Amino acid sequence: MHQPYDTRKLYWENSFLTDFKAKVTEIEATGDSTGPFRVQLNQTAFYPEGGGQPADQGWLNDFRVIHVESKDEKVWHILSTDNDCTIHTGDMVIGKIDWIRRFDHMQQHLGQHLLSAVLYNDWNANTIGFHLGENTVTIDLDRNQFHSDDYHKIENTVNQLIFKNLPVTTRLISTEEYNRLKLRKTPELTDPVRIVAIEGVDCSACSGTHPSMTGSVGPVKILKAEAYKRGTRITFVCGQRALSHFQLMQQELDHCSTLLSVGRYQIPTALTSHLQDHQQLKKSFKNLQTEWCHLESQRLMTSAISFGHYRVIRQIYASLDAHQLQSIANALKSETDSVALLATTSPSLRFIFINTTDITGFSIKDLMMSHVHHIEGKGGGNAISAQGGGTHTAGLPLMFDALEADIRKWMHKAPLEARETPTVK
Structure with missing residues (x-):
């Protein structure tokens, strides 16, 4: 289907594309010293902020792209520079995506789709809010009756779907076709609608960037679940963020293990004993x-x-x-x-x-x-x-x-x- 947009969205065609060439169609000053210029291209691989996913960053020629935003179907690239902008309308430029940032966002976003799908399919919980933060990701649910063991079950199910390495596909459809599909969420949208489907698991409207297979998400770890408004807020991490979390936890456990002179799995018992001794010492000290x-x-x-x-x-x-x-x-x-x-x-x-x-x-x-x-x-x-x-x-x-x-x-x-x-x- 033809894309009726002013800027061709290469990030929709290939979310793994990191380098591209494009023609400058417009450039203007922003009046902001942090990002004094913004540039529009005829096509771009830079994802603009939206749908809960932060914007890509990277470079246009030698200029740092610090933010990307979409307005009136146009994608604007905010450039950071202390000097005059040497890019002009009509110039051909080379764009380069900050791949580490992009892939991190892809892992977190698809991980969110999987988590939300499991919660919807198995636990009758709808995702009504999503935020992809710098360190963690949160989703807000319309259900609040969960037990602590439930989160382990949810986590296990999500990771099993990742291990299966299921294909992830995207396509543009009309609102008429969209309304006929059985989707996890059905917001009000206009033509055309972009659909992200995980084979046999989920199908939902989404404008974000995603890997082509669930295996690329890596491990998903729920960090916290708390009551939020009348529902539940779940904080989690995926992929490299999850690995970094595990590494930090192991480092902290090793430190505690050394301090207590016990193995990792004996830390709770040793800590309980130390706390009991501490309470007794506090009582004795108070008496003294x-x-x-x-x-x-x-x-x-x-x-x-x-x-x-x-x-x-x-x-x-x-x-x-x-x-x-x-x-x-x-x-x-x-x-x-x-x-x-x-x-x-x-x-x-x-x-x-x-x-x-x-x-x-x-x-x-x-x-x-x-x-x-x-x-x-x-x-x-x-x-x-x-x-x-x-x-x-x-x-x-x-x-x-x-x-x-x-x-x-x-x-x-x-x-x-x-x-x-x-x-x-």
Whole structure:
């Protein structure tokens, strides 16, 4: 059947064609610095983006073709160049396809046809979305009731069809003939319609490039299946992408095998054992931390600075996490008539202030807000507790000195009988 197109589509006639000659029929500036020129040819082997398949890339003479698009039945080649375009209307040019990219797309696209066909024929699941990405391929299904074992069955069926090396044919037909065929999907199309058929398996409308035999797809591996909208999204890879995935997984397994000093197939058992040991160690460490925090709070009380009836505790830790700092502060809350200034500088500057005095009008939060600028920090709290953080560690001792000086003033204002009460515990 004659092709009523402005550009002859060589990629439909032979998807394995990588080199061709063509005549430039039009060239124009795009206004885009990335691809400043676009060229139209009388015929092309470059596949334009469409139908879920990315565009081919390659070269026209010495110019890099970075994108190809179809508009009004014309195929435009976007050229990347830092200089003026030396291609002119009427010139004969040599086109060369980036074959690695093209064949990858052919493997992924036919793999998608096979996967969608198996899902449709055996699982009553329609493919309603398809995206061929740079690293993976996804299809969206209108069904969501699958079990984890189902995907292995689907995968096995697809790969068996690949092993059979079934022929793949394409042809252009009229919409009238198209409507008479039993197809997997029936979108609204106009004359002529391009059909891609896999012998005994599938027949569907498609404008993409495909191998001539299913064996060229190589292995198909489902990587993930997840709920998507009201259906399922399946992520998979084919051919070289699948091989690269297997190689990476083997490399990672070998690394884990070396770390755990076991064979590949013993990794799950060894890892389970290590995780159980780790959980036990975490529990023991947490118990030790709790005990240490209790002992540390007692040490701080014995070294507290007495001021009449009251005591001031100040301690800056070089390395203490926020949880431990909070545990010490919680233990000190049970001590009456005390003000505790606690801080840690690593892993980040954090502070907690506790006030257990009964001094009228004394708020540890207000005091903190007056001096937190020393550490370029901020915080919050109330009269009996305040906490926060900062970025200027060098200012922390100055902040504590200023706080202690103000705390002493408040304690001095307290009733005389309270300040003279013995501090021995």
